[in-house]
Amino acid sequence: MKLSQLFTKTIKEAPADETAVNAQLLIRGGFIYKEMAGVYSYLPLSLRVMKKIENIIRKEMNDIGGIEMKTSVLQNKEIWEKSNRWSDEVVDSWFKTKIKNGSEAGLSFTNEEAYSNILKQYVNSYKDLPIYPYDFKEIFRNETRSRSGILRGREFYWKAMYSFSKNEKEHIEFYGKATEAYRKIFNHVGIGGRTYLTYASGGTFSRFSHEFQTICDAGEDTIYISKNDYRKGLKMEPGRAAINKEIFTDDVKKDLNLGDDFEEEKAIEVGNIFTLGTRFSEPFDLNYIDEEGSKNYVFMGSYGIGLSRLMGTVVEVSHDDRGIIWPENIAPFRVHLVSFSENEKAGELYNALVKKGIEVLYDDREDKSAGEKFADADLIGCPIRLVVSKKTLEKDSVELKLRSEEEFKLVKLAEVVDFIK
């Protein structure tokens, strides 16, 4: 895409009330627009990032047997009364609205009820299970304050998968697969190295739930990362477990066999997986007849990732004082091509790159200085910057610099497409 066709522009200052680094950089780079506290619109650059994150997640969900659907935003009061979560005294983050016929509806803040209710219609026999449906959708939470940019929005974009298994054994097996899928997702988006599988409080059906926590000073959570690794149970890469502060007790440490040597870190919860057991299948009477003819409740699990939070986390952990440093797999464009009045040669290179399927943002603007163009490239943060100038053309070359590094080098014009590819 040519920058002259992109309607957004970088701006010098984010709104004064925007204190979060992720939102400041994303607003200044023209990625998002702040509609109100905790509510953002996604401009073309960030929608490109979001779709890449979405596709990474979709692939991993499909690979473990997931099947995509899309539940409504407006939620039926009667359905939520079944699980006793309609009342504002039980759930204090509801947004509710009135329908003209006199009834009330809620704005979707999670999907357990919707899924359990829908599946009640389709599940009868053991042959109908297991099922792993999932959803990408806007989710709404009426937060009292909203100061973390897209890390904690009142409206945010979310993936939720639920597992519907015949029994706990089948559940545990899938839970392990989902854990691995989540690891892959965080690796693919570029934060795997600082994301820890973290034990957190469970519920009635499991002592622990699991969070994926990304080390970051902007995080609201505190975790204790094990320096040793004696864990058993869930299949995991070594050296990557942590305990959420909320359950960081001697008992838990001992039971998890994680040793005594921990480091405390601030972290952002980028995903969580949870054993729900029959918490929702009971109130919805979601049951099946097994091979012996007995009736059993379906055993459930939930697997969530906030895509907008994930994008915000990447910005928090991958930026410098000049701007964002996008990881390769989710960058809005792979290449940021800059030219100074040598637009003919640069245009040829742009076309050659696009023809090879390489995503290029081409700064073809004629009324901007080199300084402005470089500042924009650094703020927007595409992984590779190419510069075509009089000087580089004298050597039949283009200057190539990685956003994550300071050095640049000259690459022959004739070779640069293959070099990048």
Add this chain to the structure above:
Amino acid sequence: MKLSQLFTKTIKEAPADETAVNAQLLIRGGFIYKEMAGVYSYLPLSLRVMKKIENIIRKEMNDIGGIEMKTSVLQNKEIWEKSNRWSDEVVDSWFKTKIKNGSEAGLSFTNEEAYSNILKQYVNSYKDLPIYPYDFKEIFRNETRSRSGILRGREFYWKAMYSFSKNEKEHIEFYGKATEAYRKIFNHVGIGGRTYLTYASGGTFSRFSHEFQTICDAGEDTIYISKNDYRKGLKMEPGRAAINKEIFTDDVKKDLNLGDDFEEEKAIEVGNIFTLGTRFSEPFDLNYIDEEGSKNYVFMGSYGIGLSRLMGTVVEVSHDDRGIIWPENIAPFRVHLVSFSENEKAGELYNALVKKGIEVLYDDREDKSAGEKFADADLIGCPIRLVVSKKTLEKDSVELKLRSEEEFKLVKLAEVVDFIK
């Protein structure tokens, strides 16, 4: 996909309160789930259809210079007060909700305000125009009644594009391109032959707006289709213009030069395009400095399509008493493969088809009769039905039948993949 992996099932009866044919068939086929009147969840089969419609629209929007973004659902009261559309007395279909900080927010029912407000930040000079941003998003309208299935939902899925042009001349040129793009969309989804460009009432800046109306008894609109074609102005295919009943007067007929010979038809409005002029750029002070240094308001147009309504319209106009007949381009799967205990040969064929990139729904269920399987295939409505049975295998063949036709024929197993491809 194997039917045994798809959790939905066909059901005999739609909910008693569901009177619309589109929703009855889509619910019975396991495409959608009714959450409440006017609110549906999209199950895997319908999400596949929706994504195909979305991709068809996206391509056409990009081809005329569109740039995709995504605005928030929650809408800021202050922004809507600028255009005087916040009050329930002015707009009676708002859903509103309270934010915990004490303020109010609305649920997005259209995008003029959001876009004008955002672009105010980015448009300064004539060099910044024209711009054609668009959005796919959930839209909410607080309808008094909701009885038309997904033709008129309280929550629905929508594409809205807005054009921001320097002046009326530039606007008219793009308006013509958008008209052609809309034609292509309706042709691609399979309802082009019964969809008419229809003159409807305009606004301050244009005498007419244009609707795309699809002939259908379930339609809420009445249009008058010209049997002659003497129109000038907009470039259109011949013989395809109509006038909405709301403006079907002698004056209009004369001015449009459409003759005197009309047929009255019921129709569904599947798209509309509208000249907004400066109706929104004025209150948002959305202006630019032209080449002479003068300040001008941006000239706007809007271009909407309800994707869920479009899906419902296709079902209304393309079904028989056995079920849906999906047009090729938006069918959930191209092939519905049925086997009766000959699952080995059918499985080989399934794999061969999938390998060639052909989308197949494979009914591999072992506990269903031929009658049940054929009834399901007819209800779900994929374009091609293949049957592998003992009888067909005796002739090294598979039975092929189009959903839209009654006759079937035998095709050699070795040839069927190429035949379909």
